[in-house]
Amino acid sequence: MTPCTWGNHSLNHPKQRQKLITFVSLSSGARNKTRGADKTVVPTTGRAQRSGNKGAATGRGKFSLKDEMQCTWGARDMGDAVRLSVKCEDPKARVQGGITDMKCEYTAKPQSCRGYGSDPKGFWKQVARAIKRLQGKVCKDERALVKAGMCKRAPREAHFKLDITSSVISAQSGDPETPPPLPTRSTSAGPTACTRRADHRKTAEEYCNSSWASVCSFFFSMLQGEDC
Known part of the structure; x- marks a missing residue:
């Protein structure tokens, strides 16, 4: 069986094998680094x-x-x-x-x-x-x-x-205007017709004697009808 060689050196020697492994690892890392540098991130136009x-x-x-x-x-x-x-x-x-x-x-x-x-x-x-x-x-x-x-x-x-x-x-609409107060009515009222009727009766009794009783009674009834 022919031993593997790397250049003019035999790979059977442990030191030579170690050098070969190191070289392969470095070469692989360089290739991966190159691939990463070639990749371009393209932003999505719609999102932007x-x-x-x-x-x-x-x-x-x-x-x-x-x-x-x-x-x-x-x-x-x-x-x-x-x-x-x-x-x-x-x-x-x-x-x-x-x-x-x-x-x-x-x-x-x-x-x-x-x-x-x-x-x-x-x-x-x-x-x-x-x-x-x-x-x-x-x-x-x-x-x-x-x-x-x-x-x-x-x-x-x-x-x-x-x-x-x-x-x-x-x-x-604006606030409604407050209407002016209505004039207050006086609580003191004048004499009523019926009150005046009492006055007429008193007057008739004063000026009529018993002989004129019927005439005064008729006169009083007329005054009562007009006042009340």
């Missing part, structure tokens, strides 16, 4: 895009209307669309009368606007200015769109439109 949209849909702010109603708004991501909720209230109207509360929702697909993803901060600043300009049309006019300036050339769906079915407006 959805994550970017959620990050952009964080706009919120405050504004006031000319009638002194104080409003707040906030946006949230709904998957393929973004919903913008608006709430307004006027505490004075609860006493003086008028519109006390308003709330509604606007929806859009701003993903079709390039600026929504590239400059979300600027996008929401422009949305805040646009919704404030609506004034009396807030939560009332579904034809009035909320448009960011950077999305002028974007499709119509990129602009926020009022969902009229979500609009709720509450009004209240």
